[in-house]
Amino acid sequence: MAKIHEVAEAAGxxxxxVSYALSGKRTISAETRRRIDDAVRELDxxxxxxxxxxxxxxxxxxxLTEPFRxxxxxxxxxxxxLATSIAARRxxxxxxxxxxxxxxxxxxxVATSGLADGVIVLDVAPDDERVAVARLLKIPAVFVGVPTDHDGLVCVDLDFEQAASIAVDHLVDAGHRAIGFVGHPAEAYLRSNFPPRVRAGFEARAADRDVRVAIGSPAIGGSSRRAAESxxxxxxxxxxxxxxxLVLHCDDTAHAAVTEELARRGLRVPADISLVSVGATFDTSAFHPPIDAVPLVPQASCDLAIDLAMRLLSEAPPEPGVHLIAPEYRDRGSVAAPPGHATTAG
Amino acid sequence: MAKIHEVAEAAGxxxxxVSYALSGKRTISAETRRRIDDAVRELDxxxxxxxxxxxxxxxxxxxLTEPFRxxxxxxxxxxxxLATSIAARRxxxxxxxxxxxxxxxxxxxVATSGLADGVIVLDVAPDDERVAVARLLKIPAVFVGVPTDHDGLVCVDLDFEQAASIAVDHLVDAGHRAIGFVGHPAEAYLRSNFPPRVRAGFEARAADRDVRVAIGSPAIGGSSRRAAESxxxxxxxxxxxxxxxLVLHCDDTAHAAVTEELARRGLRVPADISLVSVGATFDTSAFHPPIDAVPLVPQASCDLAIDLAMRLLSEAPPEPGVHLIAPEYRDRGSVAAPPGHATTAG
DNA sequence: CACCAGCATCGAAGCGCTTCGATCAGCACC
DNA sequence: GGTGCTGATCGAAGCGCTTCGATGCTGGTG
Known part of the structure; x- marks a missing residue:
């Protein structure tokens, strides 16, 4: 618990x-800086x-507000x-x-007591109560997720429409002409804003590419046996x-249930059926078989969120708006041409 | 962002x-206190x-250190x-x-920069590296969990031995003379300190009550199908x-796998077989059938941890040592007399 | 060689609060 | 009516740091 006074004394x-040497806000001679650094280390x-x-x-x-419901x-x-914490520490x-x-x-x-310089909002709901609060705050806020009314807010999110588009493109390019969609249970479409965006992106791209779609939503979520049956x-x-x-946009249990059902029917991936997961935060390469994915990478979202928060504190703050992260396709070998499809180049 | 100066002015x-009125560290007349409270509210x-x-x-x-591995x-x-946060806010x-x-x-x-008054250590491993650090800190630390070398530390934990004992007692009292134990996979017994304590408590109490035991540890953990088969x-x-x-001390997936296997064998709970879960943090009443439990309640542990941390900051700090929480039995109807057992009173 | 620019450093004024040690009025007591 | 309380309030001294505005030097310039 040394004080700056003692460091100054030790370094002469x-x-x-000392303060300027540590903050780097004014030039300090190399020799002085060295003595100060030594004192700092010595005194911890x-x-x-x-x-x-x-x-x-x-x-x-x-x-960091995270409901943890x-x-x-x-x-x-x-x-x-975790990703937010890591990004912040950087x-x-x-x-x-x-x-x-x-x-x-x-x-x-925390805003009015000056305990924090900004707030990061996680697990954003469509009608999130924190939106109104954030607008009144005298410190910046960054939303990881996009609430329905996001006027004037700074938001970060994966470009879910684009993620779904990429998935569709890969499948269509491989020769598929009829693609199914396994979505979240219906209630998720009310509680979150991204499930509908994925589905919309899926349907829009499928229409563009002129392929047939079938939409399915399990009735039940979670990890019980009934959910799997659903x-x-x-x-x-x-x-x-x-x-x-199949394009999958559902939780890990549902992913497992899909591969299980396919196995039970004797369908091989990708020979008999192709699979792409969209927007997953878990590791789809750990499934049997591993599944191609256009994942939602927490670290990517949180890095950007912290970066924006830092910039909001700077002299040149960024404009409010939704900052979308470009999705990336991860090939794990679960996509091939449909059965009976002659592989053609063009 | 009003300052105390403005409050003082507004209240005259x-x-x-103002400071004393807010901290309550000196007596303030009722009238003055009212004016101050008004000003505080007015100026937010x-x-x-x-x-x-x-x-x-x-x-x-x-x-709060939580590895989040x-x-x-x-x-x-x-x-x-979550429980720690709630307790702290109180x-x-x-x-x-x-x-x-x-x-x-x-x-x-955080200790040497004076950012925190104390630290709460979660997810404690037997040979936790944070033990050595805590000993050198100039601020108090409370461990939620008991490391192997806990000399001089303040630790909080469920009394796992006792929890297992209670479970055994309930079963023996119901007439059971041969009890099985479904533990965590073997690696958990190396990474954590409480699985062995539960098993030890189970075995000790069973010996005391003179009943036969059988110990089982699934080979594989997690939620894959192979884990369930194990x-x-x-x-x-x-x-x-x-x-x-059966006394269960394993994760929720394993609990589900147990009830599933029993159902497949046509064994009814509790008519054909009784079940008690020990040390679970999840809700065992949500299983089919609901399972009796001697749970590990996060809020209880964390309330005590925060309480101890507060007391460590007071003039009369508690002694170092392991503070065990008394376990409680939760009846959900999964225990009955064994098949063919004549119900006798004494 | 007087002058100014720029570098390196210092002193002191806060930042907004808590808390110690007065001060002062009112009151009881002998 | 002096003395000594007690209760309510105030003034001022920090807490340990950042940062503004000097100050003293060195060196290049005309």
Whole structure:
């Protein structure tokens, strides 16, 4: 718990010189800097956080609001929290956790008490209550996810339409003319904004490419046996409609249920049926068989979110708006030409 | 962003009077207090966090280290993080998140920069690297979980031995004389300290009560089909050894696999076989059938941890040591007398 | 060689709060 | 009516840092 005063003394310079040496905001001679660095190391000096906040009008803290509701899918949310934390640390920022209990009140609290320089909003719902709060805040906010009313907000998200388009393109390019879609259970289309965007992107691109589609949504989510049966029924219905490929936009349990049902029917991937996963946060290469994916990468979203937050604190803040991340296709060998399709070049 | 100065002015008192009114550290007349409260509300005043830290030598922040490793079981960990946050807020404390990336370095950093008043250590491993760091810290640390070498540390945990004992007692009291144990996969017994404690408690109590035991550990964890098959095999082996009841200490997927296997064999719970879950963080009443449990309740652990942390900051800090939480039995109707057992009173 | 630019450094004024040590009025007591 | 309380309030001194505005030097320029 050495203080800047002691460092200055040890290095034989004034307090302000130490401060400038550490912040780099004024030029310091190489020799002086060396002596200061030595003293800092020797004394294990670290500026007092409170004093720094008070004098510097920067807290080096971002508040992170993540509802952590009981009904949320833990692994994905954990991945986003972790990714945000990692991204923040790269800029020497810490993360202060705000949970559901006081999502809105907490945002106000940290903003008006000057505890955080900005807030990162995770697990954004279409009609998120945090939107209104963010607009009134005197510190910047970045949303990871896009609420329905996002006017004036800074949002980050995967370009889900584009992700679905890419998936369709790959399948059509491989020769498929009828593609099925395994979506989330219906309630997810109310609670989140991206499932409809994926489906819309899927349908739009399929129409563009002039291929037939079949849409299926399991009735039940989660990991119970009934949920799996619901997926099996969905797959069955899709297959009856003659599709030769499936685009999956659902949770990991549903992915597993799909591959299971295909295996049970003796359908080989990709020889008999092709598979592409869209918007997954989990590792689709761990399935049997591994599945091609256009994934939602938490680290990519959170890196951009923190980057935007940093820029919002700078002299040249970015414009509000939705910042879409370009999706990337990951080939794992689950796509091939449909059965009986003559491979042609052009 | 009103300052205390403005509040004082609005209330017609001095700055120090406002401060004392808000902290309650000196007596203030009812009339003055009312005027101050009004001014605070009117101006939406909240003390500046940085200034408060600097002057008050309290940050009102606890650092929380939670590795959030890729291989960790997300829902349970999320529950502990959430529970800690809730408990901290009850004492007007915020949570600063420290992840795996810089578990040790982060602890040192927040301690020496005075960013946190204490640290809460989650997901404790037997040979946790954070143990050594905690011992050197100038701020208190509370471990939720018990590392092998916990000398001089303050630790909180469920009394797992006792939890297993209670489960055994319930089964023996119901008339069972041969009980099977479905544990975690073997690797969990190396990575965590509580699986062996549960098993030890189970075996000790069974010996005390003079009943026969059979221990089974699935070979594989996680949620894949192979893991489920491994559980099925374990159950099969246990049943062959003639047990009439099962104590479960494993993850939710394994619980589901057990009930599934029992159903497949046409065994009814509790008529044909009794079930008790020990140390689960998930809701065992959501299974089919619901399962009796001696659960590990995150909120209980975290409430105690925060309570201890608060007391470590007080004038009368508690002694180091392991603080065990008394387990409670939750009856969900999955225990009955074994088949063919004449119900006797005494 | 006087002059100015630019570099390296220093001193001091805050940042907004907490808290210590007065001060002062009112009151009881002998 | 002096003395000593107690209760309510105030003033001022920090807490440890950042940053503004000097100051003193060095060296190039005309």
């Amino acid at each position: 310079v004034s307090i302000s010189t 000096y670290r500026p007092n956080a409170g004093a720094r906040m008070l004098a510097g009008r920067r807290t080096n803290i971002f508040a 009981a009904d949320t899918y833990a692994p994905a949310h954990m991945a986003f929290v 800029h020497d920022y810490d993360i202060l956790l705000l949970t559901d209990e006081e999502a809105s009140a907490g945002m106000r609290r 997926v099996h029924a969905t797959v069955a219905s899709l297959l009856e409609q003659g599709v030769t490929a | 008192v001095s700055i120090s009077t 005043y909240r003390p500046n966090a940085g200034a408060r830290m600097l002057a008050g030598r309290r940050t009102n922040i606890f650092a 890729a291989d960790t079981y997300a829902p349970a960990h999320m529950a502990f993080v 004492h007007d404390y915020d949570i600063l998140l420290l992840t795996d990336e810089e578990a040790s370095a982060g602890m040192r950093r 559980v099925h095999a374990t159950v099969a082996s246990l049943l062959e050894q003639g047990v009439t009841a």
